[in-house]
Structures are given as structure tokens and as C-alpha cells.
Amino acid sequence: MCMTEFYEPEIRDLFTKATYLSDDDKILVERAFHFAKKAHIGQTRNNGEPYFNHVFATASNLAELRMDADTISAGMLHDTIEDCEVTYDQLQKEFNDDVAFLVESVTKLSKLKYQGVERHVESLRKFFVAAAQDLRVVIIKLADRLHNISTLEHVRLEKRERIALETIELHARLADRLGIGRLKGELEDFAFPHAFPAGYAEVKKILKTRKQDDEAHVEKMFRSLKRKLADEKIVNTIEYRTKHLYSLYLKLKRYDMDINKIYDLIALRVIVKNVDDCYKVLGLMHRVWRPIPGRIKDYIAVPKPNGYQSLHTTIFTGDGSTVEVQIRTQEMHDEAELGVASHLNYKEIGKNKSPIIKRSLAWTQQLLEWQKNVSEPSEFMERLKKDFMEQRVFIMTPKGEVVDLPLGASPIDFAYAIHSDIGSHTTGAKVNGKLVSLSIELKNGDIVEIETKIKGSPSRKWLEYVKTADARRHIQHYFEDKKNV
Ligand code: MN
Numbered sequence: 001m002c003m004t005e006f007y008e009p010e011i012r013d014l015f016t017k018a019t020y021l022s023d024d025d026k027i028l029v030e031r032a033f034h035f036a037k038k039a040h041i042g043q044t045r046n047n048g049e050p051y052f053n054h055v056f057a058t059a060s061n062l063a064e065l066r067m068d069a070d071t072i073s074a075g076m077l078h079d080t081i082e083d084c085e086v087t088y089d090q091l092q093k094e095f096n097d098d099v100a101f102l103v104e105s106v107t108k109l110s111k112l113k114y115q116g117v118e119r120h121v122e123s124l125r126k127f128f129v130a131a132a133q134d135l136r137v138v139i140i141k142l143a144d145r146l147h148n149i150s151t152l153e154h155v156r157l158e159k160r161e162r163i164a165l166e167t168i169e170l171h172a173r174l175a176d177r178l179g180i181g182r183l184k185g186e187l188e189d190f191a192f193p194h195a196f197p198a199g200y201a202e203v204k205k206i207l208k209t210r211k212q213d214d215e216a217h218v219e220k221m222f223r224s225l226k227r228k229l230a231d232e233k234i235v236n237t238i239e240y241r242t243k244h245l246y247s248l249y250l251k252l253k254r255y256d257m258d259i260n261k262i263y264d265l266i267a268l269r270v271i272v273k274n275v276d277d278c279y280k281v282l283g284l285m286h287r288v289w290r291p292i293p294g295r296i297k298d299y300i301a302v303p304k305p306n307g308y309q310s311l312h313t314t315i316f317t318g319d320g321s322t323v324e325v326q327i328r329t330q331e332m333h334d335e336a337e338l339g340v341a342s343h344l345n346y347k348e349i350g351k352n353k354s355p356i357i358k359r360s361l362a363w364t365q366q367l368l369e370w371q372k373n374v375s376e377p378s379e380f381m382e383r384l385k386k387d388f389m390e391q392r393v394f395i396m397t398p399k400g401e402v403v404d405l406p407l408g409a410s411p412i413d414f415a416y417a418i419h420s421d422i423g424s425h426t427t428g429a430k431v432n433g434k435l436v437s438l439s440i441e442l443k444n445g446d447i448v449e450i451e452t453k454i455k456g457s458p459s460r461k462w463l464e465y466v467k468t469a470d471a472r473r474h475i476q477h478y479f480e481d482k483k484n485v
Helices: 009-017 023-039 052-064 069-076 080-084 088-094 097-110 116-133 135-150 157-177 181-195 197-231 245-254 275-288 330-343 355-372 377-389 411-418 420-424 460-464 469-484
Strands: 236-242 266-272 311-316 322-329 392-396 402-406 426-431 434-436 448-452
Touching: 009 023, 009 052, 023 052, 023 069, 023 080, 052 069, 052 135, 069 097, 069 135, 080 088, 080 097, 088 097, 097 116, 097 135, 116 135, 116 157, 116 355, 135 157, 135 181, 135 330, 135 355, 157 181, 181 197, 181 245, 181 330, 197 236, 197 245, 197 266, 197 275, 197 322, 266 275, 266 330, 275 311, 275 322, 322 330, 330 355, 355 402, 402 411, 411 420, 411 426, 411 448, 411 469, 420 426, 420 469, 460 469
Parallel strands: 266 322
Antiparallel strands: 236 266, 311 322, 392 402, 426 434, 426 448
16 A cells, blocks of 8 residues: 555645655655644644644745755754754754754744844844855745745734845845745745835736736647647647746836836746757747747857756747747756755755856855954945845856856956956956956956956056955955055
């Protein structure tokens, strides 16, 4: 007889989301389930429902992110040390070292002494320390926040805006930096109506004018494409998604709130077995539907600097509207939706060569080092927003190495990011092969070559346009040292 028949309905539901778990994994998760249920007995949330529902939802979110059994179990147990007087030793004995470590780390993360700006800074620092130790701690915290923000209407009104803004500015940014696109979108969309009620209402109104029509067209195309792919015997999943509301809001703001300038409101996604099939589907589509020139993008041959891969094309549906189509393999899809989370399952994080893992680990290390040098909370926040939480551009060296910089960064920022010695001896820069002024703003994907001379030295002018705290610090030091000689 199949073991799953013994499980309670709730846990059976969780296991259908985590089909990758082994039988041993399932035994561990099930033990965490019963342990947490017993530990939280009698406790309720703001809306009166059992507290256990919250920790179970957190664990389910982690299963949807395909996290390993230790992480799902820790999600189930994440509030037991805090709220139930359970100890680290107890968890270590009942479960294992990893589970106990993860629960303890999540608990430390949420214990905050301060209020206001200090509190925010404190929580960020703790995030960086945790992330550098084990990225799974951060992912548990994000899964926890996802459930809390999805039930925000039960929280007192005056607290909602602060929590919603924090979710957009901190948690969604972290999810984004870890490449977990799905989680970022969900966090933002739950927070959006509470953080920006007027903007939310406006987007809803604008959408009404377009969405129904578009959906009808896409639905028609969707069915016809499905038939064609079946005829060609290409194994596939086709789905379509409506753009996340908050990201649509940001895009509309860049385009004068004109919905007709947004091409990817609804995107059709075709997921196929291998790269050959990606191109086959693209050709097939272009034979049937006319593509819009200039909107065909081959991110498989030339991935986006953040590693994203797909073929994109925008086609005329034949009844007056256009649809963006994204064609990719299952691995490319997982990477785009799950990022770091798609690699954390099998404890090989240290050996993992995936670009997103390498970037995330480098980033958290950098944050950890960096935060040690900043003590004043307001300075910390300001620099953090500039250097780490703002939109990023990815710039390449002529050898193809990617350097991650804040939006608006100059060749000087790039030079210092490579090495302080290169920065301080910069005399010129070439962007995509052309000589440029050192004050220009670099754009995503630019290839930058720095020219240095031994006698080259920093200029005071650089301080007017550098964006990174690191470059600024080196330049200021140079002039202070000079004064003291
Ligand atoms: Mn919680």
C-alpha cells in the first residue's frame, strides 16, 4: 500500500506540491508538522484562526519554491522557539542540526530591539549576516512574510502601510536579488494596495480598458498554437500570464500611464524540451503570425546580464492586438521563476557553479563586509538604498565578466568595482569600443574597457558623478591623504 494514504489531508496537499521529496524527507516534514501543531495548540492569529495555519502556510510556500526537507520542516517550526518555549537543543534532538540552526537563525532575525530607522537598519544587518551564513534562512523569512502580507487586512490599519512598504522595499528586493522572480512578484502584489492605494486604484481602472479584450485574443491564439505544437509533436507546456500589477504600475509610470505603450501586459509562455525546440517554435509562430520588427530577441544566444534566457517575440494576433511570446526550456523557466531556490535543494551550494548562486553569494559577502564600516543608521540606509536596493545595471568587462552596479553608475564606478588600483589610475574609458567621457551613465549590458596610466590619479570632479559608496570613499581618502602629506 502507498504510504501517502496514511497522511492527513493537509500534509498530503503539501506533498503534492513537493513531489521531489524522498520517503525519508516526507517522514521528517511530517514530524515537523505534528510537532508544530502540538506546540502552537491554543494559540490564535489576529483573525481568530489557529496560529498553526500560519506556520503551515509558510512551509507550503517553501514547498512551492521546491526547497529541501530541512527547510520546509524549519518553515513549519519557525515560530516554536519564539512562541512556544521550544529550545535549540530540543529541535536538534527531535530533528537534526540543520533544522535547529535554521529555526534559531530565523528567530534571531525577527528579534529587534530598536524602533524607527534604527530598527530598519538592525533588521537589514541581521538579514545580511543570515544570508551570508545560509541563504535558506532568508528564503524562510521571505516565505513567512509572503503569508503575513497576504493576510494583512487582519492587521491594525495604522500598521499596514509600514509593513506593506517594508515588504516592497526590503523583502521583494531581496527576492529579486536572489533571482526568485515569482516570490518578488507575489510579495509586491500583496503589498501594493496597502502601500500605494491611489496608484493601485488607478492601475485597476486602466487595466479594465484593455485586459478583457486582450485576454480573449490571447485565449484564441493559445488554443490555435497548442494544436499546431501537438501536430508538430513538440512536447510542451503553454501558459499565459498577466503582468504582475505592481511591476505594471512601475512601467506605466515610465510611459505616462499610457497602457498602449505596454507590450507585455499579457505574455504567452511556451516551455519546451530543449533549445532546438525553442527555435523551432519561434519559426513556426513567425510563419503563422506576423512579428513586430525590432521586438524579436534571442536571449538564449545572448543571455541578459543577469543570466535570464528565453526567446522573445511580439506578434500581431490578427484581430488588432499584439501579444508577447516567451519561448524557453524548463531549466530556463525554473531559473527565471525560482532563481537561487532552484539550486538549493541538494546541499551542494558550495560546489554550485550556477551564475545566480555565485552572484548571490558574492553579493551577500559584499554586504556583510560593507555594513561593518558604516555605523550611523541614517548613513547606512542612504548608502544601502543607493548601492544595493536600487535598480541595478549589469556591466561587462571585455572578457565577459559581469560587474553589478547601481543605476546611473559611471565608468569610474566600474573601474573602482574591478579594483581600487584600477580606479585610482583611470585616465579614460571605452564603452562598446568607443571612447567616452568618464561622466556618462552606463547602460545595462555595456562592455566597458578602462584605460589606466601609472601617473593617472583621481580628480575632484569624479565626486560629482560617482554613484557607489566604494568609489566615493576611495576618492575622498586620496584627497585626505594628499592634504596630510
Ligand atoms: Mn512567522
